[in-house]
Amino acid sequence: MKNLQKKLLYALGIVMMLTVISSAFPFTAEAQEEIITLTGELYEFGENSKYEIDSSDPSENYLMDYRLGILSLKGDVQKSYSKNGIPAYEIADDETFSLEYEYISSLKDAGEDDWHLIKDGKNVVNGSKLDDDIDHGALIFQTSFDGDNWIDCKSYVNIKSDKEFDDGQINNIQLINGCYYRIIVAYEIEKRTKDYSWEIKELLKKDKYDIKKIAQVYTFYAGYKGADKNIPENIETFELGKTQAVKVDNGFTDSINMDSDDPHLGWDLGRFVVGGFTSNKKTVTGDTVFLKNVGDKITLWFDMNKNVNINKLNGDKHLTINSDLNGYDSILNVPQQNFKRGTLIIRFTDYKGITHDPIIYTNFLEALVLPGANTKVQLFEEGDYEVSLDYEILDDNWKDRFYDYKIAFNFQVRNSNAIVYPKDKVTNTYLANDSVTENGFILDWAKSRYLNINVQLSQWTKGVNGYTEDTKFNRSAKESDEYITPGIYTIKVTNPTTDPYGQNPTVKKIYVGSDSVIIASMNAKNSAYTINEISDLVENAGYEISDSGELIPPESSKTEVTSSIVETSYSIRDDTIEPETSSVAEKTVDSMSASETDQTTAQTDRSNVYFIWIGILSAVGIIAVIIRKYKGNK
Numbered sequence: 001m002k003n004l005q006k007k008l009l010y011a012l013g014i015v016m017m018l019t020v021i022s023s024a025f026p027f028t029a030e031a032q033e034e035i036i037t038l039t040g041e042l043y044e045f046g047e048n049s050k051y052e053i054d055s056s057d058p059s060e061n062y063l064m065d066y067r068l069g070i071l072s073l074k075g076d077v078q079k080s081y082s083k084n085g086i087p088a089y090e091i092a093d094d095e096t097f098s099l100e101y102e103y104i105s106s107l108k109d110a111g112e113d114d115w116h117l118i119k120d121g122k123n124v125v126n127g128s129k130l131d132d133d134i135d136h137g138a139l140i141f142q143t144s145f146d147g148d149n150w151i152d153c154k155s156y157v158n159i160k161s162d163k164e165f166d167d168g169q170i171n172n173i174q175l176i177n178g179c180y181y182r183i184i185v186a187y188e189i190e191k192r193t194k195d196y197s198w199e200i201k202e203l204l205k206k207d208k209y210d211i212k213k214i215a216q217v218y219t220f221y222a223g224y225k226g227a228d229k230n231i232p233e234n235i236e237t238f239e240l241g242k243t244q245a246v247k248v249d250n251g252f253t254d255s256i257n258m259d260s261d262d263p264h265l266g267w268d269l270g271r272f273v274v275g276g277f278t279s280n281k282k283t284v285t286g287d288t289v290f291l292k293n294v295g296d297k298i299t300l301w302f303d304m305n306k307n308v309n310i311n312k313l314n315g316d317k318h319l320t321i322n323s324d325l326n327g328y329d330s331i332l333n334v335p336q337q338n339f340k341r342g343t344l345i346i347r348f349t350d351y352k353g354i355t356h357d358p359i360i361y362t363n364f365l366e367a368l369v370l371p372g373a374n375t376k377v378q379l380f381e382e383g384d385y386e387v388s389l390d391y392e393i394l395d396d397n398w399k400d401r402f403y404d405y406k407i408a409f410n411f412q413v414r415n416s417n418a419i420v421y422p423k424d425k426v427t428n429t430y431l432a433n434d435s436v437t438e439n440g441f442i443l444d445w446a447k448s449r450y451l452n453i454n455v456q457l458s459q460w461t462k463g464v465n466g467y468t469e470d471t472k473f474n475r476s477a478k479e480s481d482e483y484i485t486p487g488i489y490t491i492k493v494t495n496p497t498t499d500p501y502g503q504n505p506t507v508k509k510i511y512v513g514s515d516s517v518i519i520a521s522m523n524a525k526n527s528a529y530t531i532n533e534i535s536d537l538v539e540n541a542g543y544e545i546s547d548s549g550e551l552i553p554p555e556s557s558k559t560e561v562t563s564s565i566v567e568t569s570y571s572i573r574d575d576t577i578e579p580e581t582s583s584v585a586e587k588t589v590d591s592m593s594a595s596e597t598d599q600t601t602a603q604t605d606r607s608n609v610y611f612i613w614i615g616i617l618s619a620v621g622i623i624a625v626i627i628r629k630y631k632g633n634k
Helices: 002-024 174-177 516-522 531-540 555-575 579-633
Strands: 034-039 043-044 070-075 077-082 088-090 097-103 117-120 138-145 152-158 163-165 179-194 208-222 236-240 244-247 270-275 278-281 288-292 298-304 319-321 326-329 334-335 344-347 357-359 374-380 382-395 401-414 421-424 436-437 441-444 453-465 467-478 487-496 505-514
Touching: 034 077, 034 374, 043 179, 070 179, 070 208, 097 179, 152 163, 174 208, 174 374, 236 288, 236 374, 298 467, 326 382, 344 374, 436 516, 467 531, 505 516, 516 531
Parallel strands: 088 208, 288 401, 436 505
Antiparallel strands: 034 070, 043 208, 070 097, 077 088, 097 163, 117 179, 138 152, 138 179, 179 208, 236 270, 244 401, 270 298, 278 288, 298 374, 319 382, 326 334, 344 357, 344 382, 382 401, 421 441, 453 467, 453 487, 487 505
């Protein structure tokens, strides 16, 4: 029994120790990609069908033998749920996902008497016309913002191996707004039902086969948390850009005026608006700067006019958005490629002046926007941005004529604050103004990359004539700087966007070191004293300095001050004060006596508490001894 008690106590101690350790050192798991095998529906069609999925019902029996492959979603999935009766997935912000189709060769390798793959010489699947025959199977990737109108984004024909759809087809515009995805796998199979090769009298007859067309269809929804393409109510927006005609097939560079017979004169596709900012202003170059505070999410939307039909522009059946097969943008450095039906280009330049590769969204006007709806394009952090929507219009009235246009604009995003955050180099705790650390510190810029930050180091050295100040440096800060040399650091921060002349700096002081006199000078309670005055109080007046830098006067000084007050009050009462005032002085002395009495009473109460605890502990000890002796005798 005693051994059991000891083991239980030991185990309990270990558990408590591990609990303390785990709470003191929390473990953070890194986000990992998840692989989800998607479940699709299977459709069966006759030999002469064109895979009419939208007008058919799926087969009740999803036969595994009919599958040509397995589709998996790979990405940082935060949550799985259902939306409008189909699977839905919440993707981690700023991430995308990929789709992998794992090819299964069992149908291809099967014998004549089993269901096996055959060539399909057609090139149409559910109304989508492919570039070539389906052959041994077609794989079609589609997207939709409403779940009804599907756009072909990518297709493969004659598939014989694994295929993948990634960031070339899946992008953050889809996920910011929330998007439906559909993957169609179409192929033809047959099975011999009558073999005449073994019957001599039937040698001239052809074998009989059952033939089916099969479609595996996977449909799901994916988006970021809070995905919503609508512009929030009561949010201030700012419109950017206007329609500009440019020379045809010239890299969307040279702007031209619209003539009276220009097909785009007098109407627009839509407008770009920015929202989510705190304020905005113009730069000297005419660009707009959007200022953001903590929590602001600056967002760009494209609001397509509700009456726009890209197949019948401005109500004219001869005007369409053309599929620009050889588009390129010389200004934004986009090489020649298939722009399809409008391409949106966004190029970013960071605070170091580095211009990043442009983000390109081809087929923007067909696949990524809906008439009468807002399409959220992107969320923006600090930086400089160039945006251009390039598109081509075809006028096929009598003979084909082509016209190129763009909606282009630049803007900047800046944080509106003028603050950096000193952080202890060892403990990583943030240091307030006038803080003290022996470890040194670094500056957390809080992603504010466009501030003017200046740091001055002053060292105070004690000599025969007291402390003297020497400025060691006064320079601009770099984000990688570490401040470990002892001394007082003065940090001045200005925001050139909001305060171009630096008239309203934010100032913070941090002391690195252990000199108690300088520590006391950093304490706001001692602001009336200079460093040398504090030193004189310590050396010549008997003052002490607490760990927090407070000045503690000597005990003799406290007694002398109290006696002086009492003597002065009696002197005033006897010599100069009228009776009414004398009573006030007496009340003052009485209140001082009462205060002293209260202090004595408080000390007595504390002493009583100590004695009570001593009594309790003694009683516990005596009881423990009695129990032990009792067990021993027993």
